[in-house]
Amino acid sequence: MTPASFSPTGIRFENIDKRYGGLYALRRVSLEVPAGECVAFAGRNGSGKTTLLRIAARLARPSSGTVNFLNGSGEKLATPPPAGFVAHATMVYDELTAEENMLLFARLQGIAKPTARAETLLAEVGLLERRNSLVRTFSRGMRQRVAIARALLNEPAVILLDEPTTGLDPQGTSWFAQTVRQLRDSGRTVLMSLHGESEVSTLATRAIRLDAGAVVADTRTGANFRSILAFANA
Template identity: 30%
Template sequence: MHTSPIEVKNIKKTLQGREILKGITFEVEQGDIFGFIGPNGAGKTTTIRILLGLYKVDSGNASIMGRDVSDDESRKKVGFVIDGDGLYDNMSAAANLEYYQKIYDKSVDKKKIEQVLELVGLADRAKDKAKTFSKGMRQRLALARALVHDPDILILDEPTSGIDPSVQLDIRKILLDIVQNENKTVFFSSHNMDEVQKICNKIVLLHKGEIKLYGRLDKLRQQMGKNILTVHTSSEITNDILNKFNDIEDIGFYKVNKGNLLFTPSKNVKTSDIINLLVKAGIEVEGVVKEESSLEEMYNNIVREAEEK
């Protein structure tokens, strides 16, 4: 029987008289880097706390590797970095990791500690105390802490917030490496849309406790794209050709821009149809670019629409 690393089915949660989650459902598959996005107050932190077994659901259910999130065994399958890095300042990097191995009922495995420190680029600082580390280094050590008991799933809440762009890039590379080479699944909550777009293959956009967008990021970007087609050509565009294109309504021809032809075709018109039309008109096609919406544009549009309702 197929079991997804994370399954959330119609979970509802009310806190202090306010309905935080209004029956959300989603699934995180093996090998996903799953982006969990939404404005402040959307219910992201509440969802994460439910997945970590810190909150109980009012109704619905959530599972980790097929086990209910209230099951202690499910918690052993998860490594996490949420608010605060969870590090002990007066302990060395290696000692911090030893301590967390024991918390997870693992015997101290120095080889595993060396391996995760190497992975996050801190092998040469294993004996240094955590208090001597910069914020970026602490965040990398927190990631090592989340990995040291060899979990199946990583749950990360704003893991790159407030650190240098170069360290953000390092952490993105680490996460991609973990998924590709270590058979992990990553649940990644962030306000940084550019970062989510760079590394996540699927997303959920949560707004006021409801899911407004869910699915594969590439398909969502295609579906919600601006549908602007730019055709690069070296041919001279005569008035006769322009008039001919203007007469064909479905292809949405609307502009010549420095030797480029711009179209906004209707959904039933394929890119190949437009290229064939241009070739028949004697126009040399050098390249075609189809614009897709960025995640940030999609996010802003959906949140704006939701706020206006």
């Protein structure tokens, strides 16, 4: 990964509720993730992992409660910093080439020298030679590489990964784990939702289990790391 040019950023969720009609996706979720921490969220389908990450990315608004971003000293930031979001869906256009996708999002984000930035990131994810190929001709693993490159365009200090390894083969998962390790080691805050133990989950410095929209276990409060992830597998 390119040398970090971001400020360490943490995130604090306070009493977050998210309702869809009468259904609670999240119930009174309160937790603080200090800058530089790598957190794995585990839980069954529908436990609220995706909703929490989408609220952190400001793609969804909580029904009540607040989300604050914190600087390295734990003080609240006035303006939320950009967050990099990678999900199971690639969030890139199949009808555009890898480079066209990167340039599109770089220009929308007002990045200086978008072509150079796009090429640097495509080189980092090993797709520079295929930059002029349409994304629809890519394998699942290659698409996810474009997704990672897109998410890193604006040097985000917070990376949100929503079940990013779903559908990846072992080789793709290994590459992804290596990338997450680099992101974590560069000082970025990483929040990821996972389905059970994997090469990626071993990189987490903290694990949190969600059940029916509520936090039910957290390694910070003494829960066992492996039991949280093993439970999600059950």
